[in-house]
Amino acid sequence: MKKLTLASTILAALSLSACSTSSMPKIDSNFGSLDNDDDGYISKVEADDDNIWEHFSNIDTNMDEQISRKEFNSYMQLNTGKVASDTEVADSAFKADIAKFDPIENDFSSLDNDRNGFISISEANDDDIANHFGYMDTNQDKRISQQEFIGYIQTYGSDVAEDEALEMIKNS
Numbered sequence: 001m002k003k004l005t006l007a008s009t010i011l012a013a014l015s016l017s018a019c020s021t022s023s024m025p026k027i028d029s030n031f032g033s034l035d036n037d038d039d040g041y042i043s044k045v046e047a048d049d050d051n052i053w054e055h056f057s058n059i060d061t062n063m064d065e066q067i068s069r070k071e072f073n074s075y076m077q078l079n080t081g082k083v084a085s086d087t088e089v090a091d092s093a094f095k096a097d098i099a100k101f102d103p104i105e106n107d108f109s110s111l112d113n114d115r116n117g118f119i120s121i122s123e124a125n126d127d128d129i130a131n132h133f134g135y136m137d138t139n140q141d142k143r144i145s146q147q148e149f150i151g152y153i154q155t156y157g158s159d160v161a162e163d164e165a166l167e168m169i170k171n172s
């Protein structure tokens with residue numbers, strides 16, 4: 001009888017701790033390695049065979065069933081040292097990531113092929129700036145407005161952009 005009580009106490013304690021972030025498996029993959037199709041978002045399919053799966057619903061704050069770079073980075077920053085097993089993942093996945101991308105070479109208008117005022121995912125793919133896409137798309141509507149484009153380049157400057165794109169900022 002006594003043994004049984006102890007066992008159920010332990011069980012209760014275990015299930016209680018399972019609810020807190022600290023007992024979840026730590027994320028040990030960075031954004032780029034999770035985003036298999038490089039569309040700038042981690043889908044449920046991309047996440048479900050990784051430790052990040054347990055965190056998915058917490059990270060996906062706008063509940064569109066995709067993790068954007070912004071959602072990923074804010075979750076990491078918010079939980080620094082708690083959710084990631086690799087401190088680099090937690091600390092500055094962001095800057096480490098963007099420094100590795102191909103720099104943006106063109107200004108906004110030459111990227112917006114159909115001149116609808118937005119850079120779409122496929123327009124970004126055409127020009128090899130797809131990696132930047134999820135970072136630039138701050139309102140997460142899956143297209144880049146001129147304002148988002150300029151804001152991104154103004155913030156990260158020559159780390160992300162080359163001459164023509166930087167020139168555009170000076171003239172804007």
Ligand SMILES: [Ca+2]
Pocket residue numbers: 035036037038039040041042043046
């Ligand atoms: Ca993806």
Ligand SMILES: [Ca+2]
Pocket residue numbers: 059060061062063064065066067068071
């Ligand atoms: Ca989301």
Ligand SMILES: [Ca+2]
Pocket residue numbers: 112113114115116117118119120123
């Ligand atoms: Ca367009």
Ligand SMILES: [Ca+2]
Pocket residue numbers: 136137138139140141142143144145148
């Ligand atoms: Ca946008």
